[in-house]
Amino acid sequence: MDSRELLRTVKQASRNHARLLYHSLLSRLPHILFxxxxxxxxxxxxxxxxxxxxxxxxxxxxxxxxxxxxxxxxxxxAYAASRPRPVYLLDLAGYKPGPAHELTRSQALKQFGLAGGFDDESMAFQKRMMERSGLGEATHFPASLLSVPVDMCLRTAREESEAVVFGVVDGLLARTPRVRPADIGIVIVNSSLYSPTPSFASLVVNRYGLRHDVVSHNLSGMGCSAGIIAIDLAKHLLQVHRDTYALVVSTENITLNAYLGNNRPMLVTNTLFRVGGAAVLLTNRRSDRALAKYQLIHTVRTHRGGASDRSYGCVTQEEDDTGRHVGVSLSKELMSVAGDALRTNITTLGPLVLPLSEQLRFLATVVLTRVFGVPRAGMGGKPARVPDFAMALDHFCIHAGGRGVLDELERSLRLSAWHMEPSRMTLYRFGNTSSSSLWYELAYCEAKGRIKKGDRVWQIAFGSGFKCNSAVWKALRTVDAEEVRGSSPWAQDLHRLPVHVPKVGPIDDDEDEDGTSCKVPKPQGNGY
Missing domain, CATH: 4.10.340 (Interleukin-10; domain 2)
Structure with a gap:
């Protein structure tokens, strides 16, 4: 690292600490004066x-x-009015398709073969990727991709999305009976690759008969981190609109975004992405604090695309070389770009959540390793890149983008297998459900009885653009596992989880047609 880059790093850390100190003093100024x-x-x-x-x-x-x-x-x-209004999360709901939508990995590959368009090399590549993906034997596909031939059209795409969106909103409203649809003043829906007209937000307003002055936003093209962007947008809107509720729905459409060509960078999405969605109900009503599960403490958004063409172009939707098939192309530089975005994001988040002792230790480590070349003991001479966030945060919901992403973040953030369990089990059971995966992970923590009053939850996601976004929540009460399990997407599988997920899980091409050889395996030890 040259002196100019070091100077920029130190200046950035100094600015973050100074900004945090300034806001802290400003917020306490009336008390100090009094x-x-x-x-x-x-x-x-x-x-x-x-x-x-x-x-x-x-x-x-x-x-x-x-x-x-x-x-x-x-x-x-005036002072009270100038203070940010607290944002509370009342409840959340995740979507789980019926058993008819479940396929084992072997069945999924066979279905890909029946879809046509893939040569032998592409089929072999998808098999290798699926064996290393971390996905289990019961992930979900839309009905449009289960038919022969596949039925990829606007009608079936709408049917898939309506089933997911209506399913999660119905489930959420059932879990919050005190809130009527007429009480909802803000609606935000995010779906990156499918943006119909009328929009999803209008679809929700029409379906549930929301009031005529409801504030609605529809987000598209934001990638897998759009869920946090939607939460951040809702937070800002709740600072303006008093005593109301915000409904946030996160989903993705698989029907129109399965890739049927032979461009290798576009084939990866077939092996990872599956049907899913989630809905969250937020409020700024102080009277609802006693009923809320969480309070939103921080949101931090990092967008690297403006400063780097490499970041901007690492995840793109485009036509392949034949011009006949559209897919999402993942660059080989994706992991490197994600690492840069993560470091930028936690540089801002760190001063907000970490104890001062850990911040100083991290800064000293950076100076020692990058200026004086002192290797960090026990790590093969590799410099420390991030501080120990486990000192300040209790639960980690990391976007289940793929096995490689989770492995890298576990190593970089120095997290334990227990911390990574919600993300790995979400990937195993539901696959990559894009922006909704963070809510499956939080639902897993709740159903396992892990959420205690005062716990802090860090949600972190990556998305095209390239973006890295974080949200930190504080549990306002201990979540009763028995209370949430009945309506949780994990209800039928929780007793089997966690399970051991090998780095490479061979796929048996001779598996029985009924898939009985691919049931969810029994737990082994602590799951890892």
Whole structure:
């Protein structure tokens, strides 16, 4: 690392710490001024005036006292109004298709073969990728891709998305009976690769008869990190619109985005992406705090595409060389780009959540390894890239983008197998469900009885553009596992999980047609 790059790193860290200190002092300024005034004024008054004298003085200056009280009340009100409104998460729901939509890995490959268009090399490549993907034997496909021939059209795409969106919103409203559809003032729906007209947001407004002045936003093209972007947008809207609820729906469409050509960078998505979706209900009503599960503490968004063409072009939707098939192409530089985005994101997030001791230790490590070339002990001479976030955060919901992504983040963030379990089991059971995967992971933590009052949850996702986005939540109460299991997407599988997921899971081409040889395996130890 040259001196200029080091200087930029140190300056960035210094700016983050200075900004955090400034906001901390600013938020406490009224308290500091009040206590200072009390300490300065109260002792002389107490020593020179008796209670009777104070009363007489107050009566003699009643007008001035009333005016001062009015000014103080106005200042207090202005201060309270300027404070950010807290954002609470009441509940969440995840979508689980029926058993008819489940395929084993071998059945999925056979279905790919029946779809036509793949040569032998492409089929062999998809098999190798699926063996290393971390997916299990019961992931979900839309009905359009289960037919022979496949039925990839606008009608079937709409049918898939409507089933997911209506399914999760129905489930969410059933779990929050105190909130009527007419109470919802904000609707945000994100789906990156399928954006119909009318939009998904309009579809939800129409289906549930929401009021005419509802604020609606439809996000597309944001990739797998769009769920956090939607939460961040909802947070800002809830600062403006008082006493209301925000419905956030995250999904992706598989029907129109399966790739049937032979361009290798585009084939990877076939082996990873599966049907899924989630809905979340947020509010800024303080009266609902006692009922809420979580409070949103921080959101941090990092967008690298403006500064780097390499970042911008590492995930793109385009036609292949034949011009007949559209797919999502993943660059070989994806992991490197994701690492750069992650470092930028945690540089901003770190000062917000980490204890000062860990921040100083991390800064000292950076200086030692990059300036003086001192290797970090026990790590083969590799420099420390990130601080220990496990010191400040209790649960980690990392986007289940693929086995390689999870392995790299486990290593980089120095997380334990227990921390990674929600992400790995989500990938294993549901595959990559794009922006909704974070909510399957949080639902897993809830169903396993892990969420205790005061716990902090870090959600982190990556998306095209290239983006890395984070959200930190604080649990306001202990989530009763028995209460959530009945309506959880994990209800039927929880007793089997976690399971051991090998780095390479061979696929048996001679598997029985009914797939009985590919049932979810029994747990082994702690799952890893």
């Amino acid at each position: 206590v200072t005034l009390l300490l300065v004024v109260a002792p002389p008054l107490a020593s020179t005036l008796s209670l009777d004298a104070l009363w007489q003085e107050a009566r003699a200056n009643a007008a001035a006292l009333v005016a001062a009280s009015a000014v103080l009340a106005a200042a207090t009100h």
